[in-house]
Amino acid sequence: MTNSAAAAPQSKKTVTLTDNETGKQFEFPVLDGSTGPRVIDIRKLYAETGMFTYDPGFTSTAACESGLTYIDGDEGVLLHRGYSIAELAEKSDFLEVCYLLLNGDLPNAAQKDEFVKIVTNHTMVHEQMQFFFRGFRRDSHPMAVMVGTIGALSAFYHDSLNIDDQRQREIAAFRLIAKMPTIAAMTYKYSIGQPFMYPRNDLSYAENFLYMTFAVPSEPYKINPILARAMDRILILHADHEQNASTSTVRLAGSSRANPFACIASGIASLWGPAHGGANEAVLKMLEEIGTVDRIPECIKRAKDKNDSFRLMGFGHRVYKNFDPRAKIMRETCHEVLKELNIKDPLLDIAMELERIALQDEYFIEKKLYPNVDFYSGIILKAMGFPTSMFTVLFAMARTVGWIAQWKEMIEEPTQRIGRPRQLYTGPVAREFVSIDKRK
Numbered sequence: 001m002t003n004s005a006a007a008a009p010q011s012k013k014t015v016t017l018t019d020n021e022t023g024k025q026f027e028f029p030v031l032d033g034s035t036g037p038r039v040i041d042i043r044k045l046y047a048e049t050g051m052f053t054y055d056p057g058f059t060s061t062a063a064c065e066s067g068l069t070y071i072d073g074d075e076g077v078l079l080h081r082g083y084s085i086a087e088l089a090e091k092s093d094f095l096e097v098c099y100l101l102l103n104g105d106l107p108n109a110a111q112k113d114e115f116v117k118i119v120t121n122h123t124m125v126h127e128q129m130q131f132f133f134r135g136f137r138r139d140s141h142p143m144a145v146m147v148g149t150i151g152a153l154s155a156f157y158h159d160s161l162n163i164d165d166q167r168q169r170e171i172a173a174f175r176l177i178a179k180m181p182t183i184a185a186m187t188y189k190y191s192i193g194q195p196f197m198y199p200r201n202d203l204s205y206a207e208n209f210l211y212m213t214f215a216v217p218s219e220p221y222k223i224n225p226i227l228a229r230a231m232d233r234i235l236i237l238h239a240d241h242e243q244n245a246s247t248s249t250v251r252l253a254g255s256s257r258a259n260p261f262a263c264i265a266s267g268i269a270s271l272w273g274p275a276h277g278g279a280n281e282a283v284l285k286m287l288e289e290i291g292t293v294d295r296i297p298e299c300i301k302r303a304k305d306k307n308d309s310f311r312l313m314g315f316g317h318r319v320y321k322n323f324d325p326r327a328k329i330m331r332e333t334c335h336e337v338l339k340e341l342n343i344k345d346p347l348l349d350i351a352m353e354l355e356r357i358a359l360q361d362e363y364f365i366e367k368k369l370y371p372n373v374d375f376y377s378g379i380i381l382k383a384m385g386f387p388t389s390m391f392t393v394l395f396a397m398a399r400t401v402g403w404i405a406q407w408k409e410m411i412e413e414p415t416q417r418i419g420r421p422r423q424l425y426t427g428p429v430a431r432e433f434v435s436i437d438k439r440k
Helices: 045-049 085-091 094-103 109-120 129-133 142-156 166-192 205-214 226-235 244-253 260-271 279-290 295-305 325-341 348-360 362-366 372-383 390-413
Strands: 010-018 027-030 067-074 077-080
Touching: 027 045, 027 244, 045 067, 045 205, 067 226, 077 085, 077 226, 077 325, 085 094, 085 226, 085 325, 094 109, 094 205, 094 226, 094 362, 109 166, 129 142, 129 166, 142 166, 142 362, 142 390, 166 390, 205 244, 205 390, 226 244, 226 325, 226 372, 244 260, 244 390, 260 390, 279 295, 279 348, 279 390, 295 348, 325 348, 362 390, 372 390
Parallel strands: none
Antiparallel strands: 010 027, 067 077
């Protein structure tokens, strides 16, 4: 695997910072990327001014240079290595997108076959892993199990921990992408007391995951191509999303030269947060709170009231100010799945009516509060039989390739340094120690 990300071209433009207190001026270069906002290079800011920048949440700070994913939230654009997410979801499959993210280009037929073969041959996990599961309570949250088991892979695969060895980095990448569905399915099976199902080499990535999750040894499992394609699209649409919280966590952990399994475990832990990976789970909880279709008008009225704490989950997006480019694809997939399964579920009825009203309501249209990818993915996963506690696990399974690609890109960056954010200190200054017998 090679890193095809080109270095950002150096701009001759500069910006000037003026310290009004001293009258001194400081000049900093401006860097141009291939697209998107320009960046002020402040790497020498502290050395030249003795000051830091203050940016809580890093919403205006570029912490790295990357050639993987580009988002334009205002225009509703999401590109992986220059390819639109709509084209990839429509014309590719998940492993082809994995190859693209890892290598920089789409594979030809021979490269695709070889890549799929290697991933398929790594889907089994060490047999002792099944005993590792027994240390967890059956009612443990699946994400807790995922954090522990993925981190534990470093104890089983010692031959892919040397991050300075390109071949070992490649093997670690293959292992993580291949074994994540196996461990995710094992997590689900363990929680319901069913036997683990070994992966099958004759199935596709998405088919294999559905088989390991829902098959039982006592009867044959029939692959539903519509559900398999829906799962594949869910994986594609969540594969990478630029420098979000979990990806930044993986990069920060990796900057300390931690092994790749530990880094991905850190990403899973960050994704577990309800503000990040739990959005589609929140959609289902909202639908349960609404309860019945006839309560939807009341809930929409409450959502429009700024003084009411009720919020409609799954509408709008923090990054996409116009529309979520993944949502249209997921909407089509959602309706395909519901039609195929013909499920009579009150929550799904509420979801579809809520979608219909929101797409026609002037308030939602004016504020661009369209149903986002989380709204539809939650509905699809529920219809397919996944409990809400597994939703974030599936998110982690999809995002693993993005995390690995970001980690790999960072490790192969010659100027890579350990992450060390700064702070604005507001605590007490130097204090004299008082012995305990003299403290009041």
